[in-house]
Amino acid sequence: MDADRFRSLAETASPDLRQKLLILPAIIADWAEPHGGLAGRRIMDFGCGLGELAAGLAYAEPTASVVGLEVTDQPDGLPAVLKPLGLIPPANLSFRTVPLGEVGDEDDFDLIVSWSVFEHVQRNQFDAVVAGLKTRLKPGGLLFMQVSPLFFSPEGSHLWALGYTDWQHLTRELSEVREDLEASSLNERQRELHWKLFLRLNRFTALDFDARLHAPGFTALRRQVDRVDREPPAELLTAYTREALTTEQIVLLLRRD
Numbered sequence: 001m002d003a004d005r006f007r008s009l010a011e012t013a014s015p016d017l018r019q020k021l022l023i024l025p026a027i028i029a030d031w032a033e034p035h036g037g038l039a040g041r042r043i044m045d046f047g048c049g050l051g052e053l054a055a056g057l058a059y060a061e062p063t064a065s066v067v068g069l070e071v072t073d074q075p076d077g078l079p080a081v082l083k084p085l086g087l088i089p090p091a092n093l094s095f096r097t098v099p100l101g102e103v104g105d106e107d108d109f110d111l112i113v114s115w116s117v118f119e120h121v122q123r124n125q126f127d128a129v130v131a132g133l134k135t136r137l138k139p140g141g142l143l144f145m146q147v148s149p150l151f152f153s154p155e156g157s158h159l160w161a162l163g164y165t166d167w168q169h170l171t172r173e174l175s176e177v178r179e180d181l182e183a184s185s186l187n188e189r190q191r192e193l194h195w196k197l198f199l200r201l202n203r204f205t206a207l208d209f210d211a212r213l214h215a216p217g218f219t220a221l222r223r224q225v226d227r228v229d230r231e232p233p234a235e236l237l238t239a240y241t242r243e244a245l246t247t248e249q250i251v252l253l254l255r256r257d
């Protein structure tokens with residue numbers, strides 16, 4: 001299927017799916033463009049989830065080959081997500097399952113993309129994961145990483161299911177957060193998944209990500225930080241910096257030396 005036909009079918013997707021199939025690949029293409037673009041590139045999507053973004057990259061650039069890495073079996077669900085749009089996973093897309101903390105055994109990637117994943121990589125594995133990803137890149141290869149929402153920002157708990165969009169995870173006791181989960185309409189399995197996800201967020205700030213990713217062997221090419229234009233609760237400003245509380249997204253592009 002050519003890229004135009006894909007675009008017209010993907011335009012009919014729900015807003016969330018359209019974002020992953022069309023908007024995010026376009027953002028990544030824009031960041032990569034001054035450094036050789038996506039055409040003909042070998043691309044890894046680290047922590048690809050269902051693989052919609054990986055599929056979007058593969059559809060948009062048929063000469064690229066895209067490999068999605070995941071610790072779960074979520075990519076098995078991709079065909080069912082694409083089917084209602086009249087799409088099937090493109091031939092230049094494949095998936096690998098990796099154990100938590102590992103980065104697969106393939107190398108020579110031109111570009112590694114990581115969208116909303118690095119906040120989930122545990123602290124004691126983080127530096128090894130970044131070092132591992134670096135070795136998977138060709139010299140001169142690019143690492144594009146995005147994290148949002150950052151932990152100390154209004155939605156940093158990732159607990160949207162509880163309506164936590166105003167720093168509630170920082171103003172409530174942990175026991176109250178657990179009680180809110182118990183009182184929610186989520187089923188038992190979803191409650192446990194949400195609780196584990198929340199407990200395992202690494203709580204890195206934008207400055208922490210900067211420090212850990214500007215590691216030896218990487219040169220920073222571009223950085224973007226986005227802030228919310230909202231006033232944090234006064235009680236939090238005595239404990240956390242305004243910068244940490246209002247910075248909701250960091251995007252970095254690095255080049256392996």
Ligand SMILES: C[S@@+](CC[C@H](N)C(=O)[O-])C[C@H]1O[C@@H](n2cnc3c(N)ncnc32)[C@H](O)[C@@H]1O
Pocket residue numbers: 020046047048049050051052053069070071072074100101102114115116117120121122
């Ligand atoms: C919020 S989802 C983002 C999925 C996808 N990147 C997207 O934007 O749709 C986070 C994903 O990271 C994966 N993940 C978490 N820790 C990981 C790790 N250490 N290695 C690889 N994937 C990981 C999770 O399984 C999950 O699929």
